[in-house]
Structures are given as C-alpha cells and as structure tokens.
Amino acid sequence: MSAIDFNKILMLFESGRLEVVDLWGGSDRAFRRIFLPEGSVILLFQRQTVKLLRYFELLKSLSEQSIPVPKIFGIDAARRVMALEDAGDMSLYLWVNSTSDFSPYFEAVDILARIHELTAVRGASTRPFEFVDLINESHYFTRHFLVRLCEFSPDVLDYIEDEFYGIATEVAGSPRGFMHRDYQSQNILIARGKIVVIDFQSARDGFRVYDLVSLLEDPYVSIPERMKFLLIRAYLDSSALTKDEKQRIIEVYPYAALQRLMQATAAYSYLSLEKGKRWFLKFLPVAVERIRFWLDETGRFPGLARVIDESAERIKKFRL
Known part of the structure; x- marks a missing residue:
C-alpha cells in the first residue's frame, strides 16, 4: 500500500x-x-x-x-x-499443535542464526542483556512462582540464591550476538508458507543460547528430543560461530534452558494471578517438569531441585 x-x-x-x-x-x-x-x-x-x-x-x-x-x-x-x-494468526505454536509438522522449525533456527549475526540494528535497545538481567529473572521467578503462586516463604531465596548465581554465571559466559529475547513459538508466524517474526521490542545485544532455548525448550510446544538435536545442529551449521564457540553453546545449553524456563514459569504465574489470564496456568506443569529434567542433567543444584519437587506438588491445587 x-x-x-x-x-x-x-x-x-x-x-x-x-x-x-x-x-x-x-x-x-x-x-x-x-x-x-x-x-x-x-x-x-x-x-x-x-x-x-x-x-x-x-x-x-x-x-x-x-x-x-x-x-x-x-x-x-x-x-x-x-x-x-497482517501476517495472520497461524503461529508456529498453532501450526505444530494442529499438524504435528515440525519442519518450519528448521527455517526458524536458520533465521535465528542470521538474527544473531546482525550488527548496528537501528532502533534496538542500546542496553545489553547482561548477568544482572539473568539474576533479575531468577528473582522474578522467586517472587511470582515460588512465593506468590506456590506460597513459599520469601526466605526461600536465601536457600537457592547461590545456585541462581551459578546458573547465570554459565549463561553469561556464552557467545554473544544480537538477540530477539523472546524467540518462542507464539512470536513466529507462518504466512503464505513463509515465517514472519514479530515482537522484537526487547531485542538487543545478549546471549545467543538464550534465544535458542527460548525456541526449543518452549513449554507451549513439545519437541521430541531427537528433533531438538537436529535443530541444534542445524542452528550451529547456519551460525558463523567458531568451533570453540559452537562447543560452548552446547555446553551452556542446559543452564540456559533452566534460566529461560524459570523466566517463563514466572511469567505464566504473573499473567495468571495478576492479570487474570488463567489459561497460562496450563503450561506450568510442563515448564516445571522441564526445569526438573535440566536440573538432573546438570546435577549441580540440589537446593533448587528440592524446591522444584515441592513446587510440582503445590501446583496440583490448581487442578491443571
């Protein structure tokens, strides 16, 4: 027009x-x-x-x-x-849940690799996504999921804060690039057979692996583990990272998954309890289950593992 x-x-x-x-x-x-x-x-x-x-x-x-x-x-x-x-309403989330076809994810990871190589993007935030932002996300998780929704005492933070720092330290040591910051299935639309990416308002310099886990560990969609492996490999093949940097992405992936899943769990809790959007509660069991899975994979955070086990019991009161 x-x-x-x-x-x-x-x-x-x-x-x-x-x-x-x-x-x-x-x-x-x-x-x-x-x-x-x-x-x-x-x-x-x-x-x-x-x-x-x-x-x-x-x-x-x-x-x-x-x-x-x-x-x-x-x-x-x-x-x-x-x-x-108008790119329509067919998100990647709706596509997969209606067709069980994961093939658009390969285009999505290729686009993500290209996003991460961008420089000098006009209009993007000039404040980078840093270690302190990861810690703020962990505190967000504590306030809205553990304390507000699961009714833990605020003192629970004293019990697990060192472990939050451990997770954030791993993620903060990973390769940087231009990040979307919310690259998940509801922000990726399929219009006329092609992907259109929306919701870039939080885009800035940050951690590439954070975007990758936002897509592949997204509680909205259950991606088979074999498919995740293929998608990670496709992303790395499309990336301009060095061999050592690609290896670092693989090593940090479990920690980034924990970080992002805690952020998502907090957001679902906040939107459900503070904004009245109760339908987000249905994604909590999957998010909690995936947090527990990645805790087992790392084997490093026993305090958080115990809190998550208790949380899994406490969210049952919502009859999800």
Whole structure:
C-alpha cells in the first residue's frame, strides 16, 4: 500500500466505517486488525511517540537486513500509529499443535542464526542483556512462582540464591550476538508458507543460547528430543560461530534452558494471578517438569531441585 492508502486507512478507521478486531496489547500499546476490500491490516497504537518511532526504525532495519518481519505500510507519529502487514494468526505454536509438522522449525533456527549475526540494528535497545538481567529473572521467578503462586516463604531465596548465581554465571559466559529475547513459538508466524517474526521490542545485544532455548525448550510446544538435536545442529551449521564457540553453546545449553524456563514459569504465574489470564496456568506443569529434567542433567543444584519437587506438588491445587 502507498502512503496515500495509509492516510485513507486512518481516515476510514477514525470514521468508524471499518470492521475492527482488537488484538493483544500491553500497558502502553495496542494492536487492532482492520478489514479493507483488498485485505486486512494491523494498526499498532503506541502511547509514547519515541517508542513508536524507535520500533519503526527497528523493523525497517531488520527488513533491510533480510530478516522476515511484517512490512510497514505507513506511520503517523502525531497520531502515534503505524500500519503493518497482517501476517495472520497461524503461529508456529498453532501450526505444530494442529499438524504435528515440525519442519518450519528448521527455517526458524536458520533465521535465528542470521538474527544473531546482525550488527548496528537501528532502533534496538542500546542496553545489553547482561548477568544482572539473568539474576533479575531468577528473582522474578522467586517472587511470582515460588512465593506468590506456590506460597513459599520469601526466605526461600536465601536457600537457592547461590545456585541462581551459578546458573547465570554459565549463561553469561556464552557467545554473544544480537538477540530477539523472546524467540518462542507464539512470536513466529507462518504466512503464505513463509515465517514472519514479530515482537522484537526487547531485542538487543545478549546471549545467543538464550534465544535458542527460548525456541526449543518452549513449554507451549513439545519437541521430541531427537528433533531438538537436529535443530541444534542445524542452528550451529547456519551460525558463523567458531568451533570453540559452537562447543560452548552446547555446553551452556542446559543452564540456559533452566534460566529461560524459570523466566517463563514466572511469567505464566504473573499473567495468571495478576492479570487474570488463567489459561497460562496450563503450561506450568510442563515448564516445571522441564526445569526438573535440566536440573538432573546438570546435577549441580540440589537446593533448587528440592524446591522444584515441592513446587510440582503445590501446583496440583490448581487442578491443571
């Protein structure tokens, strides 16, 4: 669509003459699907103009570097709105759960390897993802999953904090790159047979392995272990990392899996109890089971293992 089309879209939208469906959004942004004779378009509304302009530059920069993101049809900074290609609702999560076809994951890991090699991405956060952010995620896990949902005493942190530091130290020693930071199956869409990646607003310099486990250890989708092995190998084959760096990715993978799964478990707890989105509770048993699996694989964190075992019993009260 041209700029003239974009202005017409806004005029029709504001007149109330278009069919509109509210999609998901956050505290300072909202997505709406509008229906035109030639197809549907997504309107992104952002409360802060600076954030909207930054995201506009980010998507443009990613597109210029051949990363498959939604096309931009236009932006109006005064109205704080941007029009984007509608990539549909068929996420990788829905695809796999409806078809049992894991083949798009190979394209997803290839795209991820390319994302990790990006440099000088305009509009991305200039604050890198660091060791302290990993520790903050562990504290988030303690507050919302262990204390708020499982009703442990806040003192439980004293019992396991050294182990949190051990996990974070391993992850922080892994190869860095440009990371998406939430590269999971619901942020990867399949449109016209091709992948489109969304939700880059947290992208920044960080740990490559974090994105890889976000995709492959995602509690939304149960990927067979043999398939995970093939996908890790495909990612490493597509990567420009050195032999030693690739080996480090393999070594750190279990620790990164623990880190990301704790973050996801905390997010499910927060969204369920604080935001009323109770359907996230159904993913807790899988997330807890996978945390326990990776604790067994590392064999290093007995305190956290005992807490997770107790947590597995306590979440049964939700009848998941």
